[in-house]
Amino acid sequence: MQLFIVAIFSFCIAFVSCSTPVCMHGFTLANNKCLKLYTNETTYKLAEQSCKTFGATLVTPKNLNDNRAITTFLGSSASLVWMGLYCFDSNPSKCLWDDASGSADSYNSFASGFPLVDIGKCVYFSAQGALAGKWLSGDCEKETRAYVCELPHTYADSCQFNYNGHCYTIHDSTTFVQAQSICEQECGNLASITSANENRYLQTLTNKLVMDSNLIGGMWPSLNVFNWIDGSPTSYNNIDRSATYNANCMAVSNSASLSVPPGYWYSVSCNSPRNFICKRPAGVKCSGTPPPVTMTPVPSNPSLCNSTLLLAPGVITSPNYPQNYANNQSCSYQLATLGSYQILLKFDGFITEATYDVVNVYDGDFTNKPLLGSYSGNLGSFHVDSTGNAMYVTFKSDRSNVAQGFSARFLSYSSP
Ligand SMILES: *[C@@H]1O[C@H](CO)[C@@H](O)[C@H](O)[C@H]1NC(C)=O
Ligand SMILES: *[C@@H]1O[C@H](CO)[C@@H](O)[C@H](O)[C@H]1NC(C)=O
Ligand SMILES: *[C@@H]1O[C@H](CO)[C@@H](O)[C@H](O)[C@H]1NC(C)=O
Numbered sequence: 001m002q003l004f005i006v007a008i009f010s011f012c013i014a015f016v017s018c019s020t021p022v023c024m025h026g027f028t029l030a031n032n033k034c035l036k037l038y039t040n041e042t043t044y045k046l047a048e049q050s051c052k053t054f055g056a057t058l059v060t061p062k063n064l065n066d067n068r069a070i071t072t073f074l075g076s077s078a079s080l081v082w083m084g085l086y087c088f089d090s091n092p093s094k095c096l097w098d099d100a101s102g103s104a105d106s107y108n109s110f111a112s113g114f115p116l117v118d119i120g121k122c123v124y125f126s127a128q129g130a131l132a133g134k135w136l137s138g139d140c141e142k143e144t145r146a147y148v149c150e151l152p153h154t155y156a157d158s159c160q161f162n163y164n165g166h167c168y169t170i171h172d173s174t175t176f177v178q179a180q181s182i183c184e185q186e187c188g189n190l191a192s193i194t195s196a197n198e199n200r201y202l203q204t205l206t207n208k209l210v211m212d213s214n215l216i217g218g219m220w221p222s223l224n225v226f227n228w229i230d231g232s233p234t235s236y237n238n239i240d241r242s243a244t245y246n247a248n249c250m251a252v253s254n255s256a257s258l259s260v261p262p263g264y265w266y267s268v269s270c271n272s273p274r275n276f277i278c279k280r281p282a283g284v285k286c287s288g289t290p291p292p293v294t295m296t297p298v299p300s301n302p303s304l305c306n307s308t309l310l311l312a313p314g315v316i317t318s319p320n321y322p323q324n325y326a327n328n329q330s331c332s333y334q335l336a337t338l339g340s341y342q343i344l345l346k347f348d349g350f351i352t353e354a355t356y357d358v359v360n361v362y363d364g365d366f367t368n369k370p371l372l373g374s375y376s377g378n379l380g381s382f383h384v385d386s387t388g389n390a391m392y393v394t395f396k397s398d399r400s401n402v403a404q405g406f407s408a409r410f411l412s413y414s415s416p
Contacts, residue, residue: 019155019156019282019283020155020156021153021154021155022153022154022155022156023151023153023154024054024151024154024162024163025054025151027054027056027149027151028073029153030069030070030072030073031065031066031068031069032153033059033066033069033150033151033152033153034150034151034152034153035059035070035073035148035149035150036056036148036149037073037074037077037078037081037146037147037148038050038146038147038148038149039077039078039146040146041144041145041146042144042145042147043140043141043142043143043144044058044082044122044138044140044141044143044145045140045141047082047145047147048082048084048098050147050149051084051147051149051150052200052204053204054149054151054204055151055163055197055200055201055202055203055204055205056149056150056151057084057098057099057149057150057197057200058082058083058084058085058098058147058148058149058150059081059083059084059125059147059148059149059150060083060084060085060097060098060099060101060150061083061107061109061125062097062101062107063107064107064109067109067133068133070125070127070133070148071127071132071133073148074125074127074128074148075127076128078127078146078148079126079127079128079129080124080125080126080127080136080145080146081124081125081127081145081146081147081148082122082123082124082125082138082145082146082147082148083123083124083125083135083148084097084098084099084150085097085098085104085122085123085135086098086121086122086123086140087115087117087121087122087123087137088117088121089115089117090114090115090116090117090118090137091115092104092105092108092110092115093105095108095115095123099195099196099197100195100196100197101196108135109133109134109135110134110135110136111126111131111134111135111136114134114135114136114137115135115137116137117137119136119137119138119139120137120138120139120140120142120143121137121140122137122138122139122140122143123135123136123137123138124136124138124143124145125148151163151164152164152165152197153165154166154282154283155281155282155283156282156283157282157283157284159282161205162282163198163201164197164198164201165281165282165283166279166280166281166282167188167279167280167281167282168191168202168205168277168278168279169183169186169188169277169278170205170206170209170214170275170276170277170278171275171276171277171278172275173211173273173274173275173276174273174274174276175270175271175272175273176190176215176249176270176271177270179215179274179276179278180217180229182276182278183217183276183278183279183280186278186280186286187280187281187284187286188230188278188279188280188281189217189228189229189230189278189279189280190215190216190217190229190230190276190277190278190279191216191217191277191278191279192216192217192218192228192229192230192232192279193216193236193238193252193265194228194232194233194235194236195236196236196238199236199238199252199263200263202214202252202277203254203255203262203263205277206252206254206277207254207255207256207262209254209256209275210256211254211256211274211275212253212254212256212257212258212259213251213252213253213254213257213260213266213268213274213275214251214252214254214274214275214276214277215249215250215251215268215274215275215276215277216250216251216252216265216276216277217229217230217250217279218249218250218265219248219249219250220245220247220248220249220250220267221248221311222311222312222313222337222412223245223412226239226250230279237265238252238263238264238265239264239265239266240253240260240261240264240265240266243259243260243264243266243267244267245266245267245313246267246313246409246411247267247268247269247270247313248267248269248270248313248314249267249268249269249270250265250266250267250268251265251266251267251268251274252264252265252277253265253266271302302317303316303317303318303319303320303321303331304316304317304333305318305319305329305331305332305333305395306331306332306333307333307334308334309334309336310333310334310335310336310410311336311337312335312336312337312341312343312410312411312412313409313410313411313412314335314409314410315407315408315409315410316333316335316393316407316408316410317405317406317407317408318331318352318395318404318405318406318407319331319405320405321404321405321406321407322349322404322407323404324402324403324404324405325352325357325395325397325402325403325404325405326397326402327397327398327399327400327401327402328397328398328399329395329396329397330394330395330396330397331394331395331396332392332393332394332395333392333393333394333395334365334390334392335390335391335392335393335410336365336389336390336391337389337390337412341389341412341413342385342386342387342388342389342412342413343385343386343389343390343391343410343411343412343413344383344384344385344386344410344411344412344413345361345383345384345385345386345391345393345408345409345410346381346382346383346408346409346410346411347375347379347381347382347383347384347406347407347408348381348407348408348409349380349381349404349406349407350375350378350379350380350381350382350405350406351377351378351379351403351404351405351406352375352376352377352397352403352405352406353376353377353397353398353401353402353403354376354377354378355376355377356376356397356398356400356401357376357395357396357397357398357401357402357403358374358375358376358395358396359374359375359376359393359394359395359406360373360374360375360393360394361373361374361375361384361391361392361393362391362392362393362394363386363387363388363391364386364388364390364391364392365390365392366392367392367394369390369392372384372385372386372391385413391410393408
């Protein structure tokens with residue numbers, strides 16, 4: 001019996017569903033949304049910026065219950081407030097929600113004759129009188145109105161950054177593996193980002209930071225495949241498609257970034273230290289004994305000598321690089337990419353004992369395939385291309401004389 005009670009108790013601390021929803025920043029719970037009214041009248045843009053300081057949006061009633069809850073929430077405190085909806089045309093299907101959740105086609109409460117973009121493209125909510133609960137069009141720049149900000153509810157927790165059922169922490173620079181283990185000690189993971197709103201919330205936290213980007217929990221083994229380390233769905237993604245894909249971990253840029261626009265995700269090396277963001281469920285007690293790690297994205301053998309099949313992109317080096325390799329070394333590297341791509345192997349540094357310590361590159365999956373080149377000596381940087389989607393590289397040092405060796409990136413490419 002006692003065991004049974006303990007089991008129920010642990011179930012409740014392990015699952016947030018036992019906790020009561022709460023709102024942060026003095027917002028008020030209304031039909032599971034957290035709302036805050038600002039009675040000062042401003043333009044749409046300033047209202048929207050004001051909500052953004054909390055990671056909030058202007059209010060977004062998505063159904064009849066939401067709409068009623070907002071009318072009730074406003075009561076007699078304000079009659080007309082800006083909403084988080086913007087119309088490109090006088091048709092609800094051309095009115096898009098600020099939280100990137102789509103258009104007002106499936107539910108809207110426009111007053112008859114609205115939306116009407118001749119009046120304005122912004123939308124406001126009427127709380128009183130004959131038009132109570134109705135939406136109207138307003139001029140975004142010229143009209144000033146009160147406004148309501150909206151945040152998702154969360155669960156009570158003493159953490160500093162509590163949003164939508166999760167607590168976030170931001171930490172100083174380290175590598176992916178180390179960062180993930182620090183997050184696990186907090187009973188979380190490197191952060192996943194599963195909606196435009198969550199991405200926006202994290203922007204409000206990280207824009208103040210000096211570092212230009214933060215490591216998140218995206219694992220990115222090849223250009224078109226990425227996963228969240230906490231297993232969250234990947235249906236939302238904000239990858240910067242114009243940034244070069246060249247490594248297997250993921251960072252989100254902030255406003256200090258010069259190369260990638262703020263809020264966009266891009267590939268970064270798993271081994272280069274970065275600030276990072278952890279995420280864990282709010283309202284959960286952490287015993288300090290984290291669940292076992294299930295993923296080890298970075299191999300313990302950094303040279304990748306003799307590793308099993310390596311999918312592009314990645315980096316191979318001689319053992320011990322950038323220190324000297326040893327005598328009598330023998331290594332092989334099997335490189336591969338997707339079927340329709342080829343491999344470009346780019347040596348960024350190459351120094352071996354001329355003639356005796358040799359790297360061979362084969363155009364295929366083993367040493368019985370055509371030799372693309374046999375390299376030794378001080379060669380600096382150069383590249384070798386495969387004709388198909390596999391490449392086999394060997395490195396052998398003889399019994400005397402050593403040197404720094406080599407480091408090479410292997411990338412997928414598609415020849416025109
Ligand atoms: C409205 O007033 C609040 C409280 O004084 C302030 O924090 C907010 O920035 C104001 N909003 C705008 C858009 O000026
Ligand atoms: C790599 O594999 C070869 C062949 O099995 C072996 O002789 C060699 O010692 C291995 N190299 C390393 C560094 O483990
Ligand atoms: C390398 O191998 C040779 C013969 O196979 C051996 O005599 C020599 O001691 C080895 N050197 C090292 C550093 O292991």
